[in-house]
Amino acid sequence: MFEFCAEPKTLEGLAWLSCYLTTPKHMEFYFSFLTVLSLLAVAAPAALAFGFGGAMAARSHHAPVRWFGNIYTAMVRGVPDIVFFLFFVIALDQGIEWLTHQIRCPDWTQPIRQGLEFRVCPAAKVPPNNASHFAHQVYAFALAVLTFAIVFGAFAANVLKGAMDAVPRAQIETAEAYGMTQGQAFRRILVPQMWTYALPGLSNLWLILIKATPLLFLLGIQDIVYWARELGASKSARFDYPHPDWRLWYFLGLLIFYLLLTRLSEIVLARLSRRFSHGQATRAGEKMRRAAA
Amino acid sequence: MTCFETFQAYGLRSLGFGENLLPTTNITLCDQFVLIGSGLIWNLYFGILALAFGFFFSVGLALARASGNRWLRKPAEWFIFIFRGSPLFIQFFLIYFFVTTVLRGSVSVFGLFTIPTAWLANAWAGAALTLFLNTSAYAAEIFYGALMAVPKGDLEAADAYGISGKQRFFRIEWPTMLRLAWPAYTNEAIFLFHATTLVFVSGFPAFQQRGDALYYANYIADKTFNPFVPYPIVAFYFVCLTLLLIQGFGLVNRRLNRHLPSHRKSRIRLRPQLIR
Numbered sequence: 001m002f003e004f005c006a007e008p009k010t011l012e013g014l015a016w017l018s019c020y021l022t023t024p025k026h027m028e029f030y031f032s033f034l035t036v037l038s039l040l041a042v043a044a045p046a047a048l049a050f051g052f053g054g055a056m057a058a059r060s061h062h063a064p065v066r067w068f069g070n071i072y073t074a075m076v077r078g079v080p081d082i083v084f085f086l087f088f089v090i091a092l093d094q095g096i097e098w099l100t101h102q103i104r105c106p107d108w109t110q111p112i113r114q115g116l117e118f119r120v121c122p123a124a125k126v127p128p129n130n131a132s133h134f135a136h137q138v139y140a141f142a143l144a145v146l147t148f149a150i151v152f153g154a155f156a157a158n159v160l161k162g163a164m165d166a167v168p169r170a171q172i173e174t175a176e177a178y179g180m181t182q183g184q185a186f187r188r189i190l191v192p193q194m195w196t197y198a199l200p201g202l203s204n205l206w207l208i209l210i211k212a213t214p215l216l217f218l219l220g221i222q223d224i225v226y227w228a229r230e231l232g233a234s235k236s237a238r239f240d241y242p243h244p245d246w247r248l249w250y251f252l253g254l255l256i257f258y259l260l261l262t263r264l265s266e267i268v269l270a271r272l273s274r275r276f277s278h279g280q281a282t283r284a285g286e287k288m289r290r291a292a293a
Numbered sequence: 294m295t296c297f298e299t300f301q302a303y304g305l306r307s308l309g310f311g312e313n314l315l316p317t318t319n320i321t322l323c324d325q326f327v328l329i330g331s332g333l334i335w336n337l338y339f340g341i342l343a344l345a346f347g348f349f350f351s352v353g354l355a356l357a358r359a360s361g362n363r364w365l366r367k368p369a370e371w372f373i374f375i376f377r378g379s380p381l382f383i384q385f386f387l388i389y390f391f392v393t394t395v396l397r398g399s400v401s402v403f404g405l406f407t408i409p410t411a412w413l414a415n416a417w418a419g420a421a422l423t424l425f426l427n428t429s430a431y432a433a434e435i436f437y438g439a440l441m442a443v444p445k446g447d448l449e450a451a452d453a454y455g456i457s458g459k460q461r462f463f464r465i466e467w468p469t470m471l472r473l474a475w476p477a478y479t480n481e482a483i484f485l486f487h488a489t490t491l492v493f494v495s496g497f498p499a500f501q502q503r504g505d506a507l508y509y510a511n512y513i514a515d516k517t518f519n520p521f522v523p524y525p526i527v528a529f530y531f532v533c534l535t536l537l538l539i540q541g542f543g544l545v546n547r548r549l550n551r552h553l554p555s556h557r558k559s560r561i562r563l564r565p566q567l568i569r
Contacts, residue, residue: 077535078528078531078532078534078535078536079487079527079528079531079532079535080487080488080490080507080527080531081487082487082490082491082494082507083490083507083510083524083527083528083531086507086510086511086514086520086524087520087524087525090514090518090520091520091521094520113519117518118518118519210380211379211380211381211382212380213380214380214382214383215382217382218494225382225383225386228386229386232390244394245390245393245394247386247390247394248387248390248391248394248395251383251386251387251390252387254383255375255379255383255384255387258378258379258380258383259374259375259378259379262377262378262379263374263378
């Protein structure tokens with residue numbers, strides 16, 4: 001990074017530290033914070049969408065759709081989420097390869113599961129065998145995002161279903177009395193009103209999602225936990241920057257990062273909550289109306 | 294091997310008894326059920342230990358947080374903030390690295406005597422300690438909320454009767470606090486048991502392949518390359534465990550609410566929106 005970093009062994013004190021903290025490996029470490037933030041940025045809306053779909057399915061008038069929705073929302077209740085993470089990441093990978101195998105190699109005669117192995121034809125490998133390292137990483141990240149979206153979608157579906165049920169029945173009846181169709185009542189009356197009921201649950205979910213992001217490490221992503229372990233491990237004199245086992249300090253850094261992230265979220269969510277309560281027929285909304293009047 | 298023989302060989306494998314070598318080829322359904330069930334012993338151990346000790350500590354923390362003395366209140370607030378605001382996964386790593394790099398086997402107290410600390414690097418102690426601290430923080434927040442929700446009238450009535458101090462706490466606040474907190478505390482207990490699956494995938498090594506349910510499921514999935522059997526088995530065990538917990542905590546809830554008219558009793562439901 002800096003000019004004087006050419007000979008790290010000769011450096012001392014602050015100069016050493018500034019060179020140490022700007023090695024290419026450390027740059028990758030800092031970059032991995034972006035990985036975590038981008039996971040949050042992508043997985044949160046995706047989970048919300050999954051949750052919305054799940055909640056709608058669970059309230060559907062068609063029995064099979066309703067069953068599917070109910071199973072999906074019940075899925076996360078009794079089982080640790082980490083089980084789903086470990087399961088989906090392999091299951092999705094194998095499922096995708098199986099599908100491409102069916103499409104690209106219809107004439108393949110050998111069984112896919114041979115004893116202890118899972119073998120699809122070479123053309124069906126996802127990503128392809130000759131793909132770059134970067135493509136593999138992007139694929140792994142996409143799988144991780146999908147896994148997060150499925151699991152947290154189930155949590156969100158629980159919250160959103162509760163919120164949809166909490167909107168006063170009279171509101172929908174009024175909408176119907178005005179001649180709105182079911183879809184119109186849903187879009188114009190139910191959805192705008194349900195957020196105030198959903199927000200406490202969704203805020204909680206957001207905080208849980210933040211705290212679940214280190215599990216990316218278990219899904220084989222080079223995230224902050226991976227780099228903290230790599231960089232913190234003791235480095236012998238062979239390395240440019242030898243140091244004893246510093247993993248404790250790296251993980252303390254991660255701890256502070258997460259504490260800041262949750263604190264910041266709490267502040268933003270409290271503001272959002274005030275905004276959503278505005279003009280609602282709830283206690284919080286009534287309080288705001290009185291205060292203004 | 295018949296299923297009974299498998300049970301004899303692997304039923305207590307997670308504690309180090311029975312067959313030493315884990316099955317590598319020809320892993321039958323019975324093997325998977327027995328091995329994963331054996332691992333569940335660790336989940337129960339961690340969960341029960343953390344819950345039992347955490348209950349008392351969390352009540353203490355909640356009281357400290359509600360206290361008027363800032364030397365009590367501030368540390369409690371910080372403790373709760375740190376353990377609730379950061380991922381358990383990171384906490385496991387931190388405690389493990391703290392024990393292995395800072396304590397390094399033993400601590401000397403003013404050079405007078407040394408306390409051996411090497412045992413804390415083992416999962417049975419270190420991970421249990423982490424889970425204990427973690428669940429205490431979450432439960433303390435629940436109990437603090439309940440303590441703040443004790444009806445004003447009850448306290449005024451206590452004052453009017455001249456009940457104060459310790460007596461006021463144990464006879465008026467404590468039963469109501471417990472009753473109000475119980476549904477949320479049930480949720481916390483369930484998610485604590487779920488959190489025990491993180492122990493062996495985080496820093497703590499599984500000594501001689503003695504791991505928990507998820508550790509063995511992961512092992513089997515790696516060996517057979519088929520996730521569709523072992524993970525649903527773990528899921529099955531945990532659903533059973535969750536139902537048992539709801540039953541058990543429901544009994545306590547009934548007892549806590551026994552003086553109330555039946556329409557005011559709160560039933561325990563698992564409410565995932567309340568999780569941790």
